[in-house]
Amino acid sequence: MLTTSTLPQDEASPAHAAHMQIPTKRASESSASSRREPELVIADDDIETVLKRHDGREALIVTDTFNASRVSGFANVHVITSAEYDASRIVRAAAPASISTVIGVGGCSALDVARYVATPDRTLVLVPSILSTSCISVNRSVLYRNGLHQSVKTITPTSVVVPLPHVRAGEPETLWNWSQSGFGDVFANFSASLDIRWRLEVAPAVHADAVAVWDRVPSAKNAVEWVVSNFADFDTNTLAQLATFIHASSMEVLHADSVELSASGEHDLYYNLLCDHGYPHHRPTHGQIVAVGTYLAARAYERLYGDRHLAAPLHEAFRLLRLPTSYAEMARAGLSRDHLLQGLSSIRARTTFLAWAFRTWGVEFVDSAFDARH
Numbered sequence: 001m002l003t004t005s006t007l008p009q010d011e012a013s014p015a016h017a018a019h020m021q022i023p024t025k026r027a028s029e030s031s032a033s034s035r036r037e038p039e040l041v042i043a044d045d046d047i048e049t050v051l052k053r054h055d056g057r058e059a060l061i062v063t064d065t066f067n068a069s070r071v072s073g074f075a076n077v078h079v080i081t082s083a084e085y086d087a088s089r090i091v092r093a094a095a096p097a098s099i100s101t102v103i104g105v106g107g108c109s110a111l112d113v114a115r116y117v118a119t120p121d122r123t124l125v126l127v128p129s130i131l132s133t134s135c136i137s138v139n140r141s142v143l144y145r146n147g148l149h150q151s152v153k154t155i156t157p158t159s160v161v162v163p164l165p166h167v168r169a170g171e172p173e174t175l176w177n178w179s180q181s182g183f184g185d186v187f188a189n190f191s192a193s194l195d196i197r198w199r200l201e202v203a204p205a206v207h208a209d210a211v212a213v214w215d216r217v218p219s220a221k222n223a224v225e226w227v228v229s230n231f232a233d234f235d236t237n238t239l240a241q242l243a244t245f246i247h248a249s250s251m252e253v254l255h256a257d258s259v260e261l262s263a264s265g266e267h268d269l270y271y272n273l274l275c276d277h278g279y280p281h282h283r284p285t286h287g288q289i290v291a292v293g294t295y296l297a298a299r300a301y302e303r304l305y306g307d308r309h310l311a312a313p314l315h316e317a318f319r320l321l322r323l324p325t326s327y328a329e330m331a332r333a334g335l336s337r338d339h340l341l342q343g344l345s346s347i348r349a350r351t352t353f354l355a356w357a358f359r360t361w362g363v364e365f366v367d368s369a370f371d372a373r374h
Contacts, residue, residue: 037254038126038137039159040247042240047071047105047127050161054125060099062091062114064106067129070166071105078117083109085145092117101125108133108286112141115154124157129166131182131242133286134189134219134262136160137250149271156254162243164236172234179234180321181287182242183227184294186249187314187323188287189217190224191294191354192264194301194310198353210309213301217261219248227317265347265354266293273335273343283334291323292330292340293354299369300357327370341366 043050047070051061060076068079076099078091091113095102101123104114111126112135118124128136135142139156142149168175193216197209214221223245231238253262270289273279284292295318298311315325324330327337344358344366357365 036156037251038157038247040137040243041159041161042243043161043163044165045163047129047163047166048073050127050163051103051105054103054159054161055101056103058099059101059103059125060095060117061103061105062110062117063104064110067106067110078113080110080113083112083141083143085143085150088113088116088141088143103127105129108135108142111135112143115139115141115157116143116152118155118157120155124155126157126160128160128162130178131162131167131239131246132178132185133182134185134246134249136162136243137247138253140253140259147275151259160247162240164239167239168234168236175234176322177285179239179242180323181285181291182246183223183317183321184285184287184291184323186223186245187220187317188264188266188290188294189220189249189252189262190214190310190314191266191290191297192261193217193220194297195264195353196260197301198356209305210307213310217252219245219252222248224313224317227320228313231317231320265297265350265352266290268347268350268352269293269343269354272346273339276342276346277339279334284330285333288324288333289335291318292335295323295325296366296369297354297357300353300361300365303361303365304357325370330370337370 045053047067051059051071051074056071056074059074060078061071061074062078062080063071064080068077071077076096078094080087080091095117099122102114102118103125104111105127106129111128114126115124126136137157137160139154140151141154142151144150190213193213196216197213226241226245230241249262253259267290270286270293273289295314298314302308302311317323318325322329324333324335330337330340341363344354347355348359349355
């Protein structure tokens with residue numbers, strides 16, 4: 001268990017057609033949150049320009065090996081290879097007292113370490129180089145120690161700047177892979193909402209129940225609706241929309257001061273698979289694995305209650321984004337049937353809806369979910 005003396009510790013955990021619309025109702029106006037929200041800036045600038053605009057030459061910059069060359073012209077740069085707890089402590093201890101700004105540049109590991117390094121008296125700016133998970137604007141970091149992960153509360157970023165030209169650069173296949181992963185992580189909020197519904201243990205009024213599941217997680221609901229109605233490719237507009245959905249997902253965590261509606265059985269599955277198999281080349285990605293868990297939870301809900309209001313729009317969004325809904329598609333992402341079943345077996349004792357479904361219906365249910373077609 002990772003603990004520190006300065007940070008509060010969180011819980012550890014090793015369609016275009018009308019019938020595809022998500023059930024909805026008129027939502028009441030929520031009360032304004034007293035927590036400060038980070039500003040989301042979607043910039044038409046490269047990373048170097050973004051850093052210059054945020055006093056990068058006077059800041060402490062935390063980045064990863066993929067982006068080290070882009071920040072090599074700045075003075076105070078720490079390059080991390082992973083979000084390791086001990087390495088993060090070294091970076092924080094080495095930060096000069098005169099540093100007033102910390103800037104994280106890169107994927108989630110770099111952003112996690114930057115959040116840990118920053119302190120309440122410093123400005124924190126995060127510059128995600130990919131949109132592969134819903135971590136960009138949260139006040140939590142996932143750090144690793146002795147092979148185990150721990151979510152710890154850190155500070156809220158002052159601003160999050162998404163450099164669209166950089167995010168969109170590179171091979172089309174790589175862009176698609178990372179960006180579909182980002183949508184997959186946002187969709188995982190829906191799986192977490194299913195957990196809450198399942199724990200109520202009451203017979204559902206089908207339509208109203210589907211409404212409640214979606215309305216708990218508006219970022220996931222809005223993302224699915226947008227994909228089903230508008231998605232064609234990962235162009236600039238889609239990436240800007242994705243950044244908005246990811247940021248909104250982060251704000252749900254910030255306002256609730258909890259990860260209850262952003263991580264559940266699908267994240268248990270991810271961390272167990274990561275621990276057992278490593279996946280060093282990000283095949284499959286975080287978002288692809290949690291998407292598989294989310295899809296399976298949706299199919300379990302359909303099987304348990306006979307309600308397709310939830311699975312149908314999610315299935316269409318997965319189809320458009322090419323997220324896995326079959327074993328063949330999972331294999332192309334790098335996740336085998338054997339690994340999936342091993343991962344589900346390792347979490348079957350957990351108190352989540354996904355774990356309950358696997359305990360109750362076993363391999364036959366998983367095979368039917370990923371071999372069947374709507």
